[in-house]
Amino acid sequence: MTQNVDGFVVLVNIPFDSDSPYRDAYLVGCSSHQEAEAKVKDLCPGEPDIRLYVSALRPEDARSLKLASNEVRSWE
Secondary structure, eight states: OOOOOOEEEEEEEEOOSSSSOEEEEEEEESSOHHHHHHHHHTTSTTOTTOEEEEEEOOHHHHHHTTOOTTOEEEOO
């Protein structure tokens, strides 16, 4: 049985002293914007200047990506 899961894209930006910040993107299967943000913050503990940008996926996109509940996947 397939479970309907909401999905989010979380863009990560961590500024460093150099000119180029660390950037990454994750796909997160969860039910809220806040939960998606918390899951990705847990991947980068100790980063006080982390900036996260969270966008909801359309339900059909989350299904086509086969996101599981509570899954955090690097978006390559």
